[in-house]
Amino acid sequence: MPQLGLLPGRAWTVLLGLLRPPPGALCIRAVRSHSQGTRDLSPQQMVVREKILDVVVSCFKRHGAKGLDTPAFELKEILTEKYGEDSGLIYDLKDQGGELLSLRYDLTVPFARYLAMNKVKKMKRYHVGKVWRRESPTIVQGRYREFYQCDFDIAGQFDPMIPDAECLKIMCEILSGLHLGDFLIKVSDRRILDGIFAVCGVPESKFHAICSSVDKLDKISWKDVRHEMVVKKGLAPEVADRIGDYVQCHGGISLVEQMFQDPRLSQNKQALEGLGDLKLLFEYLTLFGVAEKVSFDLSLARGLDYYTGVIYEAVLLQTPVHAEEEPLNMGSVAAGGRYDGLVGMFDPRGHKVPCVGLSIGVERIFSIVEQRIKTFGEKIRTTETQVFVATPQKNFLQERLKLIAELWDAGIKAELMYKNNPKLLPQLHYCENMGIPLVVIIGEQELKEGVIKLRSVASREEVAIKRENLVAEIQKRLSES
């Protein structure tokens, strides 16, 4: 089967355009493509995805999370005013009479809506599902208009930083479990960033604009960010320089201590609260054995409006493949933070439910793993078939059908060729191509003697087994392998 699932929609349009009959031909059809920025997942990709999601979901369940599912679309009003500048990326449904609907943009807002609607005050949930964003798709980076998110969130009023530390522990477990190479989790706090802006003299009206400039520090240099602040956003140069002193700092718990001593920042109440929480966080991360994976990074800003406290973002530290290859800039592979105000926005009386959570960027992880598989030429089995039912002779369809039904009924994964009189060689080739380990062969000789031939595809060894012992023998072999 052609492996073209990763081609962008536009390439398909061109490709299929070439194949179309000329205008006026009898059979004029529209371009048979999928929509731009989306893709089909081929069986190979599905296997990779299933393995990755299994690591992620196992970890969520290890931490006691319950599953939850919400509809693909929400009432439009649920999503408005939650995503700041990015609201233009929301897909709306056509007004066909009835309610105005939009496809969900993330899994966090539907979770908050669920909590408020059901008056749930406490919940640890995970959700794996698709979300949709009208972005210009830059597919090389693993960005699509439809993609999976894997979210874990803890809602409820608890003693400070215990759930927050668990979220970071979960990120470490998942990134280690996926063997993506070394990684680092940058952590900061919205209150510290706001405190820095305040003590540096940023006018409050410019907090948001300056925050979004800081957010670019992982892509462009401080010099360029400073230029943007001063020239584009009208900040006084000395204010920008003061910010620069801060946001270029990163380190561990010692940087937290240093900031506590900072003569200006230590005057800001919000910043002190954030620093106090970060100190506690590092204490817990040390107990969890993951503190060395976490860096306090004052350049971390995170775009979304709804964060209110600690924020974090995991980045891979090296390319996962050979050193001599072009490094892939995969951006962050996991992120999250605390959002204590979002649920209250959906509650008629504004009752708040504090929340903290994380989202695993599985699409980027898919891309990395797919790239690695391509590089190493790894072969992936797309089926789990254990036994193939074959015959070397004509007129054995009836026997094959009876036999395979017996295997299926015993829970054995089995296939046969949908032909009345297949030749033996293509049947054996199919097993080799598909990685099927066992073949049972039935022919005239076997039927007469009441036996079946059992063949190992790898060793090509064949043994005759009594028909009535076949299922037991296959189950024994499968349990040993």
Added chain:
Amino acid sequence: MPQLGLLPGRAWTVLLGLLRPPPGALCIRAVRSHSQGTRDLSPQQMVVREKILDVVVSCFKRHGAKGLDTPAFELKEILTEKYGEDSGLIYDLKDQGGELLSLRYDLTVPFARYLAMNKVKKMKRYHVGKVWRRESPTIVQGRYREFYQCDFDIAGQFDPMIPDAECLKIMCEILSGLHLGDFLIKVSDRRILDGIFAVCGVPESKFHAICSSVDKLDKISWKDVRHEMVVKKGLAPEVADRIGDYVQCHGGISLVEQMFQDPRLSQNKQALEGLGDLKLLFEYLTLFGVAEKVSFDLSLARGLDYYTGVIYEAVLLQTPVHAEEEPLNMGSVAAGGRYDGLVGMFDPRGHKVPCVGLSIGVERIFSIVEQRIKTFGEKIRTTETQVFVATPQKNFLQERLKLIAELWDAGIKAELMYKNNPKLLPQLHYCENMGIPLVVIIGEQELKEGVIKLRSVASREEVAIKRENLVAEIQKRLSES
């Protein structure tokens, strides 16, 4: 947590309306509801769903199917002219610039589009995913505007009726595996139905209208169907009576033989082809050991336009709960058929790929199983937590955090209370409520002696275990249970 996930959207609107502050109050918010005809799946429902999907997907994999995923939306033109009268139920996306898109209506059309687009001539695939239809939701029957479909299809040119028989075998395996009580699969063939219409004297222009009348025979009596045919659709009464003689017949292989002898029907080439295939089908079903579950039913019509050969539909024969209860009319729980022309509609040159497949109506099955759980008061665990880390004393958070990280790192599913100084009783109550089997307890005494107390929640027995042996002991206990 309140179990309100099944309330229809309208009930929510009313309920939340009552809770909203009066107009003019400071905090006026929109109704915080989900959209009509959709629902959230609560953790309890997610567990039920996961178990049902596991039975379904395991069966698909046992039959050698590969996984495939397609986007939630397709180009609008892909879906047009595929669903006959039901096309009005398709959800369109708003035109926000770019392509015209629609949410997928089933998984069959995207599969056919995938095959044509990738020039795949042969494929056995399964697909579990959501589809969307703008129906007036009648939630009591398990019908929603967003729902899951589980599809298995075999594409390719093969010897007749072998894949078709496998599809029916799969339906039997799944319905038996889900323990839904007795069931029956009705089978017929589009060509036989067309043949009957032809020999009874239905004008070809009325085939479609008369077919849709026949389709109602599982809901209304023949008398009412006949009335509709004659009065509403203008069929001659004697033609209707001739049809009635046929469509009230159902039986096994013997009815196929009887129809072969039928003086009128045996003159129709199409009908003879269909009958020949059904005869072969019953032969294979006998070899598969499922023939007694299948009935040749001439009243079966199936709405969708794209079927070209054998069609089938599985119905439950009795309510799954006690006999004295109101019987639930759940309609069909699985259906499918052969569609040899659909792929060709997407191929620029019209190349055909014959297909046959089935769809499991999991939403109805969810409803039945949920109903049964409610009736029997069955308790469902919504988490898989194996161990709870507790303390009877103050100031043991550090020890608890170190301990639980050790458990997580050993792959043990563990939870603790997010409190600095929790009381012991609520910790133990939580375990009983959540069905967590083991508790490890650490306090001053244990810390001094280098031991941990391990408590079985069911028996309330406690033993002291050396700290360094704890993980091994827990793993031993979990593997035994």
